[in-house]
Amino acid sequence: MDFTSRAIAYCRPGFEKDLAAEFAARCAKSGVAGHSLATPDSGFVLHEFDAPLEEAQRVVSYDHLIFARQLVWVRESLEDLPEKDRLTPILAAINRVHGRFGRVWAETADTNEAKTLSSFLKRFMPHLERALHEGRRLVDRNDAPNLHLFFIDSSHVFICTSDPANASPWPMGIARLRMPREAPSRSTLKLAEAFFGLLSEDERNSSLRAGLRAVDLGAAPGGWTWQFVSRGLLVTAVDNGPMSESVRATGLVEHVRADGFVWKPSKPVEWMVCDMVEQPSRVAQLVAEWVASGRCRRSMFNLKLPMKKRHDAIEQARNLIYKRMSVSGRDWTLRFKxxxxxxxxxxxxxxxxKHG
Ligand SMILES: C[S@@+](CC[C@H](N)C(=O)[O-])C[C@H]1O[C@@H](n2cnc3c(N)ncnc32)[C@H](O)[C@@H]1O
Structure with missing residues (x-):
């Protein structure tokens, strides 16, 4: 039995230190030793646990790691792949991993250097998929493990798996969302991704229904508002700036020119979202006040982070929210990504x- 195990978490290049700090915090909490390889701007962190795989998987999950776009578990590592036939050793390594896979992805870090591999991967993948089909290693089931081939370069690959219930559903953890033509700003994609990345399917279905009410603080020009109105929700858009014609034309938006830190709704609403550029602690307090006092049932919000000590800024926001929510008498959930x-x-x- 192997008493060490390795995980790879993908991230935006430049955030490796923050991600490694999260691994370290999770391990410290569980009393599991280990260390991270976190090369600056590499776009990933490799963490080695002094614990077998099953134990390490209890210590860290995709949801725990705010800065992880994806979390995969290393099963095999191949270096010095022969240029003329990479497929044979890769298939042999995959055959040493038990079980069948729901999806297979060839991936790299999200760096310019790694992206130069994309044409090689496009040529290579059909061969691999065909071989996996012939070997009956693929199965049409959503709950079957994902198989990830994480290429460092064309001769070095990690063969990894992930549990679809505990992983990003997107290749490389990158939400490739189509920019809706009518949406007034690209930041609409941020809220669209948040709805998929931070909510369960049940939560999406129950909270994004036509006729429910949402408040958008710092709404102009209306990219976030558009995510609600396109689903038929009624939005109060609070901002001194102008809202775009495309969202106003829906007839579902009331534009209020006011300070988002002061304005309050006359009746409770389902959603409050906040994209005002402000100190993270100020936004955290505002959001906690809305949910704790029952002004809204749920909130999606942005915390603009300092260049350094990002992890600390999030922890400070988390503590402020915890302090306010713990005297609210409510049960609550808090997630960051x-x-x-x-x-x-x-x-x-x-x-x-709500229970029951
Ligand atoms: C990043 S933009 C919001 C973009 C918007 N979410 C979208 O998708 O189009 C931030 C907005 O917050 C507004 N804002 C900043 N401070 C505010 C405040 N105290 N009250 C109301 N709006 C505020 C700004 O006017 C600006 O329009």
């Missing part, structure tokens, strides 16, 4: 939970 469409910010989700 550094989404593909986030740059120097993370997206948070805070909601009160």
């Amino acid at each position: 550094h989404l593909y469409h986030d740059r120097e910010e993370v997206t948070g989700y805070l909601a009160s939970i």
